[in-house]
Amino acid sequence: MIHDKANHTCDGEPSLTDSQVLEFCREGHLLLKGVVPDEINRRTRDYLEGKVPANPSYIPDGLTEADLERIRASHEPSTIFLEDWFVENVLLNSYVVGVMRSLLGSSFGLPVLASHHHVQCPMPAQGWHHDADHVFGPELNFVEVFYFPQDTPVELGPTELVPGSHIMPTKRPNDEGGVFADGPAGTIGIHHQSILHRRGLSTAKGTRHMLKYNYWRTAPPQRDWITEPDFDFQSAYYGGHNQARYVAHMFYWLCGKGEEYRIIGGQAWPWTSPNQIGPSYGFGSTNGYQPDWRKHNQDGYAV
Numbered sequence: 187m188i189h190d191k192a193n194h195t196c197d198g199e200p201s202l203t204d205s206q207v208l209e210f211c212r213e214g215h216l217l218l219k220g221v222v223p224d225e226i227n228r229r230t231r232d233y234l235e236g237k238v239p240a241n242p243s244y245i246p247d248g249l250t251e252a253d254l255e256r257i258r259a260s261h262e263p264s265t266i267f268l269e270d271w272f273v274e275n276v277l278l279n280s281y282v283v284g285v286m287r288s289l290l291g292s293s294f295g296l297p298v299l300a301s302h303h304h305v306q307c308p309m310p311a312q313g314w315h316h317d318a319d320h321v322f323g324p325e326l327n328f329v330e331v332f333y334f335p336q337d338t339p340v341e342l343g344p345t346e347l348v349p350g351s352h353i354m355p356t357k358r359p360n361d362e363g364g365v366f367a368d369g370p371a372g373t374i375g376i377h378h379q380s381i382l383h384r385r386g387l388s389t390a391k392g393t394r395h396m397l398k399y400n401y402w403r404t405a406p407p408q409r410d411w412i413t414e415p416d417f418d419f420q421s422a423y424y425g426g427h428n429q430a431r432y433v434a435h436m437f438y439w440l441c442g443k444g445e446e447y448r449i450i451g452g453q454a455w456p457w458t459s460p461n462q463i464g465p466s467y468g469f470g471s472t473n474g475y476q477p478d479w480r481k482h483n484q485d486g487y488a489v
Contacts, residue, residue, distance in 0.1 A: 297401060
């Protein structure tokens with residue numbers, strides 16, 4: 187692992203395979219349960235609650251000690267990124283680095299802004315929502331993280347997600363559930379920033395901390411994660427109707443082939459069914475369409 191402090195980037199070995207990168211494109215999230223050491227989780231909670239003194243490794247240009255104190259006390263305590271113990275064990279956690287290297291490429295950018303979601307439970311669930319400034323498109327230029335520094339079972343209201351909802355605007359009744367990002371202290375959820383989500387209903391008593399922040403792409407996309415010799419782009423599962431075309435486009439973009447991606451529509455590739463008697467038509471087509479992520483066209487295709 188290489189931590190370039192001057193440029194605020196990190197590089198390391200990718201840990202995801204072709205199939206796992208495609209799964210992220212299709213589902214929009216993955217969960218690393220309990221990957222941060224207990225001592226660091228306790229220290230994070232104490233830092234957020236003001237129980238331990240700050241010890242920043244440096245003061246960023248343009249800021250003062252008074253600025254750091256103000257930032258720490260706000261709902262965006264980004265000064266925690268200046269604490270060496272947090273950088274080494276959370277931001278540069280080896281499990282996280284492997285995933286980020288796979289999804290964002292080499293020398294990915296480290297977070298610069300933290301949001302602290304602090305709740306005294308029990309609390310009702312939030313309404314379902316896409317975060318502000320979300321982007322629907324094939325590009326994966328940044329990835330969002332939720333870090334839970336305390337045990338966060340379902341009863342403590344962890345983040346609830348709707349798999350596959352990162353590819354287009356999605357509505358969901360508030361009485362309909364999703365998938366919980368629950369786990370022991372030190373659990374880190376990694377997801378596409380556009381995914382539909384909410385704070386889940388909590389029924390237990392206790393303090394629920396959650397830090398949210400982004401990692402960033404600095405290099406052009408290319409297929410340089412762990413490649414599988416038998417991975418077949420034509421037969422891979424990209425999802426169902428009105429999903430597969432977007433998921434495949436995102437995967438091709440990550441492979442550095444987003445501009446080459448073309449589809450012909452209908453029952454053609456990347457849509458597939460276990461009941462068909464031959465491979466889908468349209469694979470490798472150079473004439474056709476790309477998905478209309480901006481929804482300019484009624485049929486959902488862009489030239």
